Amino acid sequence: MSRPARTVFLGSGSFAVPILETLAEHPAVGLVGVVTSPPRPVGRAGKVTPSPVGASAGAMALLVLTPQRLRDAEAVKAIERLEPELIVLADYGRIVPRALLDRPRYGALNLHPSLLPRHRGATPIPAAILSGDRRTGVSLMRMDEGLDTGPLIALREVPLAGDETAPELEAVLAKVAADLLASSLPAWLAGGSPLVAQPDHGASLTRPLRRGDGRLDPALPAYLLERQVRAYQPWPGSFLETDQGRLIVWQSRVLDVLGGQVGGATTQAAPA
Numbered sequence: 001m002s003r004p005a006r007t008v009f010l011g012s013g014s015f016a017v018p019i020l021e022t023l024a025e026h027p028a029v030g031l032v033g034v035v036t037s038p039p040r041p042v043g044r045a046g047k048v049t050p051s052p053v054g055a056s057a058g059a060m061a062l063l064v065l066t067p068q069r070l071r072d073a074e075a076v077k078a079i080e081r082l083e084p085e086l087i088v089l090a091d092y093g094r095i096v097p098r099a100l101l102d103r104p105r106y107g108a109l110n111l112h113p114s115l116l117p118r119h120r121g122a123t124p125i126p127a128a129i130l131s132g133d134r135r136t137g138v139s140l141m142r143m144d145e146g147l148d149t150g151p152l153i154a155l156r157e158v159p160l161a162g163d164e165t166a167p168e169l170e171a172v173l174a175k176v177a178a179d180l181l182a183s184s185l186p187a188w189l190a191g192g193s194p195l196v197a198q199p200d201h202g203a204s205l206t207r208p209l210r211r212g213d214g215r216l217d218p219a220l221p222a223y224l225l226e227r228q229v230r231a232y233q234p235w236p237g238s239f240l241e242t243d244q245g246r247l248i249v250w251q252s253r254v255l256d257v258l259g260g261q262v263g264g265a266t267t268q269a270a271p272a
Contacts, residue, residue: 004030005106005189008084010070012037012051013091015125015170018178019111020056023088028185031062033082037093038066053091070094086189089143090177093122101143106189108143111181113173115139115155117203120148125166125173127206129231132223135159136169138177140184142195147205151195153188156180165230211236222254 007029009020024031034057042049050058057064063082067075076099087100087108101108114124116139119131128136137157141150156176160169187193214236216225229238229252240247 004028005085006030006032006083007086007088008033008035008079008082009053010035010087010089010092010096011053012093014052015113015174015177016053016091017056018174019088019090019181020053022178022182024060024062026182026185028189029086032084033063033065033079035065035067035070035079035092038068070100071097076100087143088181096143098145101145109153109181109188110141110143110148110150111177112139112141112148113137113170113177115157116141116148116152117198117200119204119206121206122208123206125169126209126231127204128160129164129166129169130224130227132162132227133160134162136173138173138180140177140180141198149198151197153193153195154180154184163230165233167233209236214238216240216249226252226254 005028007023009016009023009031011017011020011034020034023029034053036051036054036057039048039050039054041047049055054064054066065075065078067078069075076097079100080103084104086106087096087104088111089096089108090111096108112120112124113136114120114128115135115137118133119127119136124136135157137155139148139152140154141148141152144150156179158172158176164172184193209232214228214232216228216238218225218240225238229249232238233250238249240249
């Protein structure tokens with residue numbers, strides 16, 4: 001192509017920030033707008049704070065749109081007025097309407113932090129840790145109307161050591177995703193990237209986490225509890241209900257202390 005593709009980026013969370021930064025510097029695209037979730041109260045003081053992507057885009061003096069609902073006609077029109085030739089999405093957390101998927105010349109691409117079709121949906125990083133996966137990765141797909149069901153453009157695998165926390169793994173996968181996008185864009189925009197349908201076997205779906213998911217069940221095997229503590233950082237966190245009240249668990253490890261049976265031991269904890 002003779003000029004950079006007019007590109008709109010959709011993202012909100014910290015996973016998406018390195019991807020935004022890569023797009024802003026990539027010679028094959030011209031970033032004409034960023035769509036992110038609206039600022040919201042954060043912390044006990046309730047200070048209204050932009051999303052990580054919103055803050056990063058603002059620092060780069062990019063045009064930022066913060067619609068409450070992407071499906072609203074006004075939100076769709078605002079994006080259409082930017083005349084995007086390419087849409088890139090990562091960690092946005094909202095369904096993209098068909099009108100936006102079909103409009104760009106080069107389609108709408110999504111970077112998902114799992115090896116699809118495994119761990120589709122909202123929480124693939126905690127799911128990989130909870131499942132004890134030995135590998136995970138990043139999938140680049142062309143979006144369709146399904147939930148992470150679009151045809152694949154590229155995959156990049158990342159081995160897991162089995163001691164990663166969710167924030168640590170997110171940071172690794174974010175860098176992998178940014179690099180995967182940067183290396184895949186030229187061929188995609190030139191029309192040279194084949195699309196591969198996701199296989200039917202091995203598909204799984206994750207769901208959004210709830211506050212109550214952080215409760216540790218002492219009846220579960222210790223190795224599952226240890227995974228949970230790593231997977232649910234920083235939210236919803238992990239906790240035990242005790243006679244003295246709720247105990248927040250920040251770190252744990254598995255010890256063989258029961259005559260050959262595996263037991264659990266908490267190494268860092270604090271009262272709620």
